[in-house]
Amino acid sequence: MTTTDLSPAPGPTVAAPAVRLTGVGKAFGATYAVKEVTLDIRQNEFFSILGPSGCGKTTLMRMITGFEEPSEGTVELGGAPATGVPPHKRDLNMLFQSYALFPHLSVRDNVAFELKVRKHPRAAIADAVRDALALVRLDGYGDRAIAQLSGGQKQRVAIARALIGRPSLLLLDEPLGALDQKLRAEMQLELKKLQREVGVTFVTVTHDQEEALTMSDRIAVMDGGRVLQVDTPEAIYERPATRFVADFIGTSTFLTGVLEAGGLAVRGLGVLPVPGAGGAAGAAGAAGAEVHLAVRPENVTVAATAEELPTGAVALPATLQQTVYLGHATRYHLTLADGSELLAESGGADRSGLSAGERVWAGWDPERSRVLAE
CATH class of the missing domain: 2.40.50.140 (Nucleic acid-binding proteins)
Structure with a gap:
């Protein structure tokens, strides 16, 4: 006798979040810098952690990178447990506000630095550097000294260096803080466009509400170590969950x-x-x-x-x-x-x-x- 399998067909595989934080907290002595944070950051999204100075956003980012270990809760990256995994073994990179470029090296050597440390073949490094500089629209700048670059160009070099190893996650710490207002506005759009082109999850930490609203797919608003609301820029602005969010995002x-x-x-x-x-x-x-x-x-x-x-x-x-x-x-x-x-x-x-x-x-x-x- 023939039997028919009536069980539902398997649905599409859902990708694990790029970052999953579950009940994460960080205490320094008796003081909690981060309290009970639970959130998912999706694959290939531009996610901003937004809040005033001292709200815990940088500490939260440091727990994602592995520079700080949670006092409680768990961190997962790409569906794999990351708690206890050192920073250099996490598939991520970080872009600092200062850019941390080497002034004595050329643009090309700055971008190639990570691959040289990992002892990649010279031909492969040359190809990767060429592609990375083209990605950030700095073709022909490879031989220039860092001192010859503008603020926006230095940031692009730092981005190229951060992306050359093709990490699945890029964290940006106040990435536009060193730029003047006009250049900041231009680079907000550049970063958003670049993120779409490379298909890497970007997580940025900022206190600048306009920056977060312009660039982000979703925003987490923090205060006092807690995440008060996670939503799209439009929802955060039009439908704030608390008085703090309504006051911090825009004017009310x-x-x-x-x-x-x-x-x-x-x-x-x-x-x-x-x-x-x-x-x-x-x-x-x-x-x-x-x-x-x-x-x-x-x-x-x-x-x-x-x-x-x-x-x-x-x-x-x-x-x-x-x-x-x-x-x-x-x-x-x-x-x-x-x-x-x-x-x-x-x-x-x-x-x-x-x-x-x-x-x-x-x-x-x-x-x-x-x-x-x-």
Whole structure:
């Protein structure tokens, strides 16, 4: 008798994460620099660890590289346990903020250094160096001295050296910190493009929010040794999980009040409508809970009268304190009836005709605000 196998066909093989951290913590004496971090970094993604100085991001990176061992938890690289594996035996490389180039060596010899130490054949090294310099668009620069290069060119040499051994993971420690603002903006796009071309997982540590938003596929925001949120740049900005994330990524105004069925009761301002039909209860806690309403300046409209605000907008009387021209936008500093500050922005130069000290109206779409429990 013939039997038929009715078990489901095997699904596609899912690649192990490039990095998996499970319950990772690092203590120095009685002080924890990193606490209970659990996250996966996917293969071939550009991942940023973002946070202020002292938040634990560098310590976390050092545990991935093997320069620090976790006090607790485990580290896996490409699905293999890495805890206890020394740095030189991990399939990764690191790019430092200082670039750590050898000033007495040419560009070619800097890039070739790792392969020479590993005693690769000379012909193979020459081919690899040529390909690496072409990858970072430095063809013809091989004979130049490091001192003859610009800041951006030095960074490209450092990237070529880091990638020549084809590691599966490249870690970048504040990679653009030594560059001026214009060059930083150019290199953000260059790094993103390069990462796509080489298909290597990039993990960067930075305190620069714009840098992280521009380059990353996903971002982990840290504070106090903990990861507060991991998500895409758009989700981190538009849907922050905590007040800290909303304040650290971009600029927000926070109005604190108590949840009611009809919205958020803010002393001195009344009950404000919030995201979600039927009010705020359940959005970030039970009715009666104290929460924060986060509003981005670009979502706030300033007008001479309430009637000029968009239909359905929250409408609050305010006093215009000052107007600041930022180039790409004009920022309005407002004071509400309860004495709290509210920021608003409009694109380009100020064309409102409003003056400091004038009574105005401020409003925003409730769906463009965010209720945060902490």
